[in-house]
Amino acid sequence: MVRLKNRYICFEVQLETASDTNGSLSARVLLALIREQIQLNFGDSGAGRVLGGLQVKHFGQRTHLAIIKVPRDHCKMVQSALVLITHVQKQPCT
Numbered sequence: 001m002v003r004l005k006n007r008y009i010c011f012e013v014q015l016e017t018a019s020d021t022n023g024s025l026s027a028r029v030l031l032a033l034i035r036e037q038i039q040l041n042f043g044d045s046g047a048g049r050v051l052g053g054l055q056v057k058h059f060g061q062r063t064h065l066a067i068i069k070v071p072r073d074h075c076k077m078v079q080s081a082l083v084l085i086t087h088v089q090k091q092p093c094t
Contacts, residue, residue, distance in 0.1 A: 005072040006053065011082060013064040016092040024089060027059040030066055033088060037081040050074045 002071040013025065034054065039047045060066075070078045087093060 004053075006069050007072050007075040008057070008063070008067055008069055009075070009079065009082070010065065010067050013066065014094045015064070015088065016094060025059075027056040027066070027070055028061060029089065030059055031056045031068075033085060034068070034078070034081060037085055038077065041084055042077060044075075046077060052075055053080065056087075 009094070013030070031054070035047070035051055038050055040048075050071065053074075055069040055071050056066060058065075058067040068078070085093065
């Protein structure tokens with residue numbers, strides 16, 4: 001039996017403009033944004049390694065707190081991709 005080892009990353013999406021009033025930021029949008037950043041910064045090999053085990057476990061609409069599940073071996077890659085995200089749906093973020 002093979003044991004799969006994962007890490008969980010908790011982070012907050014802080015939009016620089018007024019709060020997201022229409023609620024368009026969701027777990028699905030966040031996952032697509034992370035996948036796009038990994039593809040952009042680490043190429044096909046990085047995307048292929050990480051994206052199979054990447055999941056958004058929780059995303060709070062009001063607080064913009066998120067918890068994602070990542071394969072343990074690629075946790076640092078996902079963390080660096082999160083740091084490099086500068087825009088969420090054409091809105092600057094930190």
